[in-house]
Amino acid sequence: MITKHQLTVDFPEFEVKIHDLKVNDNHFKNLFEEYDKLDHEIYRIETDSEPASDETLNNLRVERVRVKDEIYAYLNQN
Template sequence: MFRKHPLTEEFPEFAEKIHTMKVEDEHFKKLYDHYDEVDHEIYRIESDSEPASDETANHLRITRLRLKDEIYQMLKEN
């Protein structure tokens, strides 16, 4: 079953911090929004709502992972 991967579920221990940083840190908000867009795109591809090549899907998954890593680092540091 295909599902989205919202950051508050990926990092439940940081749920409040995620909300605060979205409001207070413009760079974090941009990363968060980009992650959300990529995650939604992957969900659409995996659920066959939007056709895409395997190469495109894999590229999006790598992008999501890199964004998630960067966001995690910011959450740990702040």
């Protein structure tokens, strides 16, 4: 089953912190929005709502992981 990769599901221990940082920290908000945008694009491709090459899909997945790693590091530092 194809699903979206929500940060609060992947990082349940940071659920409250994610919400607080989205509201109070512009840098985190931008990271979160970038991750959400990438995740949405990937979801659309995986569900055949939007055509794309395998290379495009793989590049988007790599970028999503990069942003997710940055978010995780930010959550641990703040």
